[in-house]
Amino acid sequence: MAKPSDDKETRKSLQDRLIGLGERSFRKSYYPQLQSRLEELERFRRLLDSTLDAILLVALPSDRIVDANAAACRQLGYSREELLTRSLEEVVDLDRLAWPREALQGGAAKMASTVLRCRNGSEVPVEVDLSMDDFGESPYGIVVARDISDRLRAEASLRKSEWEKGLILESTEELVIYLDTEMRITWANRMAVRSLPVSFDQMVGRHCWEAWHRRQTPCRHCPVIEALRTGRPCTGEIIADDGRVWYVRGYPARNEAGELEGVVELCMDITERKKAEEALRESDRMKTEFISTAAHELRTPLTAIQGFSQVLLQQGVSPEEQREALAYIHEKSVALGKIIADLLDIARAEAGRGFSFVKTLCSVRNLVQEAEMFFRAFSAGQRLMVEVAADDTRLRVDREKMAEVFENLLSNAVKYSSSGSIVRLFGREADDCYEFSIVDQGIGMTVEQVEKVFDKFYRADASNTASAGLGLGMNLVRTIIEAHGGSIRVASRPAEGTTVLFILPLVEACR
Amino acid sequence: MEKVLIVDDHPETIRLLELVLRADGRQLHHAENGDQALEVARQVNPDVMLLDIMMPGALDGYQVARYLKSDPETSRIRIIVMTAKTQARDRQEAFDAGADDYISKPFDVVEVRRRVEKFLH
Numbered sequence: 001m002a003k004p005s006d007d008k009e010t011r012k013s014l015q016d017r018l019i020g021l022g023e024r025s026f027r028k029s030y031y032p033q034l035q036s037r038l039e040e041l042e043r044f045r046r047l048l049d050s051t052l053d054a055i056l057l058v059a060l061p062s063d064r065i066v067d068a069n070a071a072a073c074r075q076l077g078y079s080r081e082e083l084l085t086r087s088l089e090e091v092v093d094l095d096r097l098a099w100p101r102e103a104l105q106g107g108a109a110k111m112a113s114t115v116l117r118c119r120n121g122s123e124v125p126v127e128v129d130l131s132m133d134d135f136g137e138s139p140y141g142i143v144v145a146r147d148i149s150d151r152l153r154a155e156a157s158l159r160k161s162e163w164e165k166g167l168i169l170e171s172t173e174e175l176v177i178y179l180d181t182e183m184r185i186t187w188a189n190r191m192a193v194r195s196l197p198v199s200f201d202q203m204v205g206r207h208c209w210e211a212w213h214r215r216q217t218p219c220r221h222c223p224v225i226e227a228l229r230t231g232r233p234c235t236g237e238i239i240a241d242d243g244r245v246w247y248v249r250g251y252p253a254r255n256e257a258g259e260l261e262g263v264v265e266l267c268m269d270i271t272e273r274k275k276a277e278e279a280l281r282e283s284d285r286m287k288t289e290f291i292s293t294a295a296h297e298l299r300t301p302l303t304a305i306q307g308f309s310q311v312l313l314q315q316g317v318s319p320e321e322q323r324e325a326l327a328y329i330h331e332k333s334v335a336l337g338k339i340i341a342d343l344l345d346i347a348r349a350e351a352g353r354g355f356s357f358v359k360t361l362c363s364v365r366n367l368v369q370e371a372e373m374f375f376r377a378f379s380a381g382q383r384l385m386v387e388v389a390a391d392d393t394r395l396r397v398d399r400e401k402m403a404e405v406f407e408n409l410l411s412n413a414v415k416y417s418s419s420g421s422i423v424r425l426f427g428r429e430a431d432d433c434y435e436f437s438i439v440d441q442g443i444g445m446t447v448e449q450v451e452k453v454f455d456k457f458y459r460a461d462a463s464n465t466a467s468a469g470l471g472l473g474m475n476l477v478r479t480i481i482e483a484h485g486g487s488i489r490v491a492s493r494p495a496e497g498t499t500v501l502f503i504l505p506l507v508e509a510c511r
Numbered sequence: 512m513e514k515v516l517i518v519d520d521h522p523e524t525i526r527l528l529e530l531v532l533r534a535d536g537r538q539l540h541h542a543e544n545g546d547q548a549l550e551v552a553r554q555v556n557p558d559v560m561l562l563d564i565m566m567p568g569a570l571d572g573y574q575v576a577r578y579l580k581s582d583p584e585t586s587r588i589r590i591i592v593m594t595a596k597t598q599a600r601d602r603q604e605a606f607d608a609g610a611d612d613y614i615s616k617p618f619d620v621v622e623v624r625r626r627v628e629k630f631l632h
Contacts (some may be wrong), residue, residue: 299595299616306617307527373583
């Protein structure tokens with residue numbers, strides 16, 4: 001790089017050339033003008049060398065560099081002398097420009113971006129201003145190059161963060177909307193735009209409530225308005241006109257000076273979640289009721305067992321009364337066992353594990369006879385009429401479980417019919433099954449009740465009866481029938497009675 | 512003559528309480544549902560009534576208690592409510608219906624006798 005003293009030397013030699021050798025020149029009268037001219041040149045030189053932009057002066061059409069400022073030398077890594085031996089194309093990538101022959105008609109400055117080729121092989125991205133001028137008779141090109149690598153880096157960084165922000169905002173399921181301090185929409189993410197009846201362009205500038213709810217008034221208790229008002233984040237639930245429930249959050253947006261500039265609104269549709277919560281609450285409620293009812297059912301036989309055993313331990317009970325007491329204790333212990341077994345069956349069915357089945361060949365006649373015995377013991381004045389065809393048909397069933405089925409169905413018939421009414425038990429062969437039906441003339445059920453009759457814990461009769469059970473009976477019955485490969489259905493009319501029909505598959509070999 | 516009325520839809524409970532409460536100079540009556548309970552109570556006019564809550568039919572024990580207590584003819588009958596439901600609100604509902612005492616099932620037979628006899632003297 002040229003040293004200041006060199007410049008002085010060059011100036012001096014120029015001076016010498018112009019005015020002759022030494023002070024003894026016959027052109028002495030021009031000396032002061034030349035001196036000030038030289039000083040002017042020197043000033044311009046310093047000016048050019050002080051700028052950060054690289055400036056090259058290029059002779060046209062040869063493209064030879066005839067001058068370069070200090071910045072050009074610095075950026076390119078060449079001394080001025082070295083640059084003066086090079087053509088422009090060696091230090092500037094001209095392919096990226098429409099260099100200057102095409103671009104510079106008319107002499108106006110043109111801007112383009114390209115790279116500088118430095119001595120060490122590196123490239124510096126620059127923005128170049130190109131212009132042309134005539135110094136004397138020859139045209140010169142003037143190239144001013146500005147290092148834009150910092151700017152490019154900043155732009156890339158901004159693009160990346162914009163892209164990341166966009167990615168995050170667009171990938172979320174939430175609606176994200178940016179509103180100004182007047183609650184007018186400035187920006188919305190894709191989910192928000194999708195949820196609106198209008199396009200984004202129609203949304204911008206509108207009030208939030210205009211765009212979403214087509215109203216002229218804001219929503220009451222809007223957490224976003226609240227956030228704007230208080231300057232603090234607010235959350236709330238809003239029920240839209242269509243019944244959907246939204247979880248809405250407002251976050252006040254402040255600029256660097258801490259002033260409120262707007263508010264960010266986040267909305268999430270929680271309708272499904274609310275429904276699930278409600279279903280869970282309902283399920284919990286049913287479970288609590290079930291447990292309470294179960295406890296009651298268990299305590300009832302326990303009252304007899306505990307009471308009679310305590311009586312037996314005391315004096316003053318006759319032998320007959322002792323027998324009676326023991327009989328009750330035994331009976332109620334068995335009943336207790338059955339309730340517990342039912343509960344366990346339900347629990348096992350719930351857990352997906354199978355029942356414990358012991359299937360044997362039973363004749364229809366045997367099953368019906370057991371059912372009749374049960375009916376006689378538990379009927380409350382109703383009569384049982386049995387019409388069973390082909391009662392020598394054999395079925396492969398768990399005898400105990402089938403007894404439970406009949407007991408459940410018959411006790412329902414008894415429970416819901418009046419004394420003196422008739423309960424019918426039908427049986428017949430049909431295709432490759434055996435079909436049983438139990439028909440009563442009782443209070444019947446509504447369509448709604450029929451729909452729910454097989455639901456666990458469902459009791460059509462809301463009153464609390466002694467033999468009420470846990471509401472598990474029909475559910476258990478269906479599970480048993482289906483586990484045998486059969487099916488069951490219920491038909492009923494209020495005040496007319498109920499029919500329960502179930503089928504069991506026949507055993508081929510044993511017709 | 513002491514008179515006790517036992518109301519429960521389970522026959523074995525009635526039998527049990529008869530064995531527990533029988534005594535010389537005491538008459539034991541029973542009923543198996545709400546309607547019967549009202550009928551017998553009005554007829555017999557017992558001193559003490561043991562009343563089950565969960566019974567079939569239109570009237571449950573609470574309603575029976577309310578009816579009896581609101582009728583001047585029967586309001587002096589002491590009512591001891593019996594039930595297998597033992598939550599706090601069940602006790603509250605019993606007392607709100609006018610019950611004089613509350614005993615939970617399963618019960619201690621000595622305790623039952625004591626409570627009944629308390630009201631007889």
